[in-house]
Amino acid sequence: MRRPPRTHGHRAAAAVALACALTAASQQGAQADPQTLTEVQHKLESLYHQAEVATDKYDAADGRVTAQQKRVGSLDSQVRAAEAKLTRLNSLAGAAARAQYRGGGVPAELQFALASDPGRALDNAGLALQAQQNTQNLLTDLKTTKASLRTRTDEATAELTRLRASRRAMATQRRTIEQHIAGARALESSLAAKERARLADLEKRDADRAQAKWESTGILRKVGTDATTAGQKAIAFAVEQIGKPYVWGAEGPDSYDCSGLTSRAWLAAGITIPRTSEMQWAQLKHVPVEDMRPGDLIVYFSDASHVAIYVGGGNIISAPRPGRYVYVSPAASMRILGVVRPDA
Missing domain, CATH: 1.10.287.620 (Helix Hairpins)
Structure with a gap:
């Protein structure tokens, strides 16, 4: 970045x-x-x-x-x-x-x-x-x-x-x-339609390249594949929100920002976690990336300004940014800071 x-x-x-x-x-x-x-x-x-x-x-x-x-x-x-x-x-x-x-x-x-x-x-x-x-x-x-x-x-x-x-x-x-x-x-x-399409392709290509590099380390053979009961509930909630728009400061039910989605997903699982990605990183239990399991939260960037829920298979569900919608994307498409576990 x-x-x-x-x-x-x-x-x-x-x-x-x-x-x-x-x-x-x-x-x-x-x-x-x-x-x-x-x-x-x-x-x-x-x-x-x-x-x-x-x-x-x-x-x-x-x-x-x-x-x-x-x-x-x-x-x-x-x-x-x-x-x-x-x-x-x-x-x-x-x-x-x-x-x-x-x-x-x-x-x-x-x-x-x-x-x-x-x-x-x-x-x-x-x-x-x-x-x-x-x-x-x-x-x-x-x-x-x-x-x-x-x-x-x-x-x-x-x-x-x-x-x-x-x-x-x-x-x-x-x-x-x-x-x-x-x-x-x-x-x-300000971009013409063709340029916006090319920009989207460029973003996707960069994300795919970062994901391929991450997977080449063998990380997916190390991470857990089974979520806890609470983790399954949190993931199920996140899946239901796919397609809803990103809105800053929103925490549902019709729109979300990144930490609004993760905090509400875990609330649906019966566990209250901090509201912001920065506080989630600061207050929840840290686990090594290779030990993460579905339901854990991946925190991004050095300032912990973005967070997503890991759903398995190398993918996350997140509310990405204004103009976008809650969606499934590669876990390593952004710079990973670390992983936290709400149900530790």
Whole structure:
């Protein structure tokens, strides 16, 4: 994979130059120079890769927003519970104070001196002291509850602040994704029909060449051929999604991005895995490529920006990129980073 261009202006200028060269060739009735077409292919790969990286970051930001919303909801529930306890303790403390007031607040030793039955006076004194201690405990608990309530309120406010910041970052990321996708689509649409067909053939030829090289290592004689029960369910789900369009940030049921497909496939098997390809790579168990089995996830590129589900026979099912659909393709058609196992 080529290093992405350094600036948006550089990408735009290169795209325009390539498009002009292809248009000129088409107008002259000639095919575009193969080198020029290769440059277009690399440019498209770069643009779509950048879009996929941006999509993964967007999905991660969206996941953080969802998690923060749950935490804020939990804090709000705890605040409400603390308020209810505060109301109850206020009521109990008031009742205890009123009871002591009705008792006259006479010191225990005086009650003992004046009582006709000293034993009963001692009992009454003990009860009075216990009531005083209970009241003090209630008041202490009341102060603790108030402090806890203030702390939880502060935490809830901080969470809301971070939530708003995440939403702003997510909105910025959305614009970045849309710009990258628009650039790639504009470059593709600038090609004549024959050139688009040649470009597709070039992409397929490169994929087949990479797959043949991978298989020549004897890898398919080493990898597992049997999926676990959960893996079979995940694969069955992925098969049912074939033909549905790629949409960035989508996780079904009508469209998917790459990690939206893999996470939903494994959810259908009863196993929850992280939402993004980057988190799937970071959090799931790594297995050597030669030890993978159907149902495992193959993660691609050095930044873990793409993921697919291995279905056996050297093939994967994936949601490839904008403008494409969920489909079956060779496992080594992209640069493999490694393999992870959701049901380890």
